[in-house]
Amino acid sequence: MHDPLLATGHRTTRYSRCTYLLLGSLTLLLLSIWLLPQSAELKQSHGWFPTWLHTTTEFFAIVVAMLVFSVTWHSYRVERAGNLLILACGFLAVGLLDFAHVLSYRGMPNFITPASPEKAIDFWLAARLSAAICLLIVALRPWTALRKATTRYYLLAAALLVTALFSYLQLWHPALFPRTFIDGVGLTPLKIIVEWLVISVLIAAALCFWRDSRRAHAYDARGLFLAVALSILSELCFTAYSNVNDIYSLLGHLYKVLSYWFIYRVVFISSVREPYLRLAAEVSERQAAEQKIETLAFYDTLTGLPNLELLRDRTNQSLAANHRNHKHVALLFMDIDAFKTVNDSLGHSYGDALLVALAERLRLLLRHSDTLCRPGGDEFLILLPDLESADDAAAIAQKIMALQRQPFSLFGRTISSSLSLGVAVAPSDGDCFESLRRNAETAMYKAKQAGRQTWRFFDATMNSEALEHLNLLNGLRQAIEGDELLLHYQPQIDLRDGTLIGVEALVRWQHPEWGLVAPGRFIPAAEESRLIVPMGEWILQHACAQAAAWHRAGLVIPQIAVNLSAIQLQHGNVERLVLQALASSQLPAHMLELEITESSLLDNTAQVLETLKRIKAMGVRLSIDDFGTGYSSLAYLRNLAVDKLKIDQSFVRDLTTGSDSRAIITAIVQMARSLGLETIAEGVEDAPTANALYRLGCLQAQGYLYARPLPAEQLAQFVREQIPLPCAVLNHELSV
Incomplete structure (x- = not known):
């Protein structure tokens, strides 16, 4: 994007070089005329600066002085530096005095009183002294705003009053002024002294502007320095001229015009161009801000794509x-x-x-x-x-x-x-x-x-499926909050003697309208929606409470197994929940077994391992569910100190008919034995499968052969009436 102020900075640099080159050239020109051996008659020739050229240059200087005033006055705002107004009002007085000087010049018509060199010189010196004092005040005063907005009118009144007073005294009471010119003799010493006084004031101002030009300031100190330097050259010319038409008078007026032009440039830039350019950086910034707002409103900040x-x-x-x-x-x-x-x-x-x-x-x-x-x-x-x-x-x-x-x-x-x-x-x-x-x-x-x-x-059928899925999720949320969930418990059997070694808690959903909802229907939806987290908390609390109640009632149920999903391990703060469940139920930690899926070990491994290690340190038992279907590392088993591997029912189901399943189960059992782990098979539905598992070295099982998942009351009855039939059947078949 184009930056107006940056472009202005480049132009200012070029302008500074050119003006310094101009100042050096004009200084050399004056020195060469002053020092080079030339005839006095040539320098003092009346042909260098005729009256018409004097009038032209003076009127040009007057116009520039009036522009300095008008541009600054009409563009001034209260937040701007008051130095600009001082400069403007000062040059209003200078312009008016220069105008009186032109009208008083020899060869001009009478201006109230007859034109004369002395009259012209008086107005000239007044203008020069006013300009020098004005520039010195501007150089010394901090570049700050005026304290009151009405001060500008006091400055204007002061400039007009001083000009009017001096003009009145010179025109009607000229005898009050000392002589500055004598016919046939030339300039008096007083005139030369005043000129040097003006030069001294200008030198002081120039030094101040030079100092400020070397620092960062809010105004064009370099431009004012150049203007004052040219004024000094101009005044030097007027100390050297012998008549108003010689070459020094010409150079002095030319330097004066250039000085005025630089002052006009400073006030024009400060009052007109700079505010305009500043308004243009503001407009650009506003456009950029609007574009940014539009981008933020309608585009993605990362990819830049529409939102x-x-x-x-x-x-x-x-x-x-x-x-x-x-x-x-x-x-x-x-x-x-x-x-x-x-x-x-x-x-x-x-x-x-x-x-x-x-x-x-x-x-x-x-x-x-x-x-x-x-x-x-x-x-x-x-x-x-x-x-x-x-x-x-x-x-x-x-x-x-x-x-x-x-x-x-x-x-x-x-x-x-x-x-x-x-x-x-x-x-x-x-x-x-x-x-x-x-x-x-x-x-x-x-x-x-x-x-x-x-x-x-x-296709349209997707909507009905999506609606059904949505209704399922809404119903599931209400089920967790409305006590529609319940637990069934499936016995786990020791294949060696048929005794009960524990139960697995399995959640069920009893919907008031749909009846008993199958776990295969709502568990995936709960995991997808992360409702499994509050559901898992409910299961853990109620399972521990029920196990503690059985224990207090004297039922021999050594442990209760509760499933943990991968989402619970990642987002459910399982460690805190286990502590709360054990504390509130007063269940001994060794009676709780947590079943974690093999795939959950692959997600957030470091976090999961640390959590499970702390749970294991409480005394809680750990088993890996659905073992053989995932890709767990043996290092996980060693680091976690897992107690048991649960063989997935997909292998158990084909054990008696498929050689692949037999080989997989054999490998799992042998690996577990080498690591000192127990193995339990799920999905055992017939005696031949139980027999095959026993032969392969898997000594624990659960499935329909022993019992379906039962409500708490029926499970208690099952424990009281337990007959180790499957073990007898197994031993019978082994004998055969």
């Missing part, structure tokens, strides 16, 4: 336009798969860089009329107007999926990512932005449910 508000406006415009020309409008909703893993494992800098790189990659696929938007997080939307058919949107979706398979290079690291994408096409899938966005998002979630790294068109 949701701008996309909404463009979508509605496209819908209106395409309704007239019978075209289609598509909205694509994208979400980066497992983006949280990138942030958590590599840091947010990598996550941000991935978002920026993806935005750049998506731009390459789009037309000029398309709009790529980032509403926030790891979501992107694409507006595709003017489509002939839905197939055009499908082609773009396919290209995006193909392009996204290429890895990204971020900070020297290669990162692969994938997208889930949903497509909604107007008018069939919606006639406004909100409906298109909602339906495209629904289609995107269907793509995630289909395994991610794919895309889906929206």
Whole structure:
């Protein structure tokens, strides 16, 4: 963006160099005329400065002096420095005195009294002395505003009063003034003394301006210094001339005009140009601020893409336009798969860089009329107007999926990512932005449910599924708050003697209208919505309380197992909850076993391990659920000091028919034995499976062979009436 003040600074530098060069040249010119051997007759020739040229130069100086006053006076504001007004009013007096000097010059018509050299010299000296005193005051006074706004009028009145008083005395009482010129003799010593007095005052002012020009000041001290320096040269000329028409008189008047011009330039820049330029930096800044506000209001600060508000406006415009020309409008909703893993494992800098790189990659696929938007997080939307058919949107979706398979290079690291994408096409899938966005998002979630790294068109059945899902979540929230949850308990059996070694607490949902809701239906929804966190807290509290109640009632139930989800471990403050549950129920810590899924060890590993270590230190037992389905490291098992591995039912179910399952279970049992861990199999539904497990060395089991998950009262009855039938059956089969 162009900066007027910066450009002005460059121009000021060039101006300073030129003016210093001019000052040096004019000084050399005066010295050369003064010192070079030339005839006195040549220097004193009356042809150098005729009356008409004198009148012209003086009137030019008068006009400049009046401009100094008028420009400053009419542009002055109270916050400006009062020095400008002092300069303006001072040069008003100087201009008026110069005008009287011109009218008094020899050869001019009578001005009240006859023209004469002495009359002209008196007005001349008064003007020079006024200018010198004015410049010295400006040089000495701080460059600050006047204390009162009315002071300007006092300055104006003082300038006019001094001028009027001097003019009155000179015109009507000339005898009061000492002689400054004698016909046939020339200038008197008094005139020369006054000229040197003026020079002395100007030198003092010049020194002040020179000092200020070497520092940072709010005014053009360098310009005023040059003006005063030229005035000094002018006055030196007037101390050297022998007649009003010689070469020194010519040079003196020329230097005087240049001095006035520099003063006018200073006040013009300070009063007119500088405020104008300042107004132009302000306008530019305001425009930049407005542009920034617009950017913040309608664009994403990270990627520079349009945000949701701008996309909404463009979508509605496209819908209106395409309704007239019978075209289609598509909205694509994208979400980066497992983006949280990138942030958590590599840091947010990598996550941000991935978002920026993806935005750049998506731009390459789009037309000029398309709009790529980032509403926030790891979501992107694409507006595709003017489509002939839905197939055009499908082609773009396919290209995006193909392009996204290429890895990204971020900070020297290669990162692969994938997208889930949903497509909604107007008018069939919606006639406004909100409906298109909602339906495209629904289609995107269907793509995630289909395994991610794919895309889906929206269809009407998705809405009914989404509505059902929403009703399920709302009902689940009410269930947690409204005491609709209950626990069932499944016995865990020792295969060696058939005795009860514990129970696993399993949550159930008794809905007042839907009846008993299957866990496979609401548990995934609870994990997706993170309702599993408050649900898990409820389960832990009630399971510990029930186990303590059985213990007090004399029932022999050695331990109770409670499942913990990965989300609970990451966000549920499990350590505090376990302490509260044990303390409130008075359940011994060794009677509580926490089952953690193998996959939960992969998320936030350091945090999870530290939490589980502290829980283990309380005396609580730990087991790994669904073992064999994930990718847990043996180091985790060693570091956590896990007590038990729970063999997933998918292996147990095929144990008697599949050699792969037998090999996997054998490996798990042998590994557990080498680490000093127990093993328990879930999903045991028949005696042959129990027999096979026993042969392989797995000594604990649970499943329908022994009992289904039972309410607390039925479980208590089961314990009281327990008959070790499965063990007898097992021993019978072993004997056979």
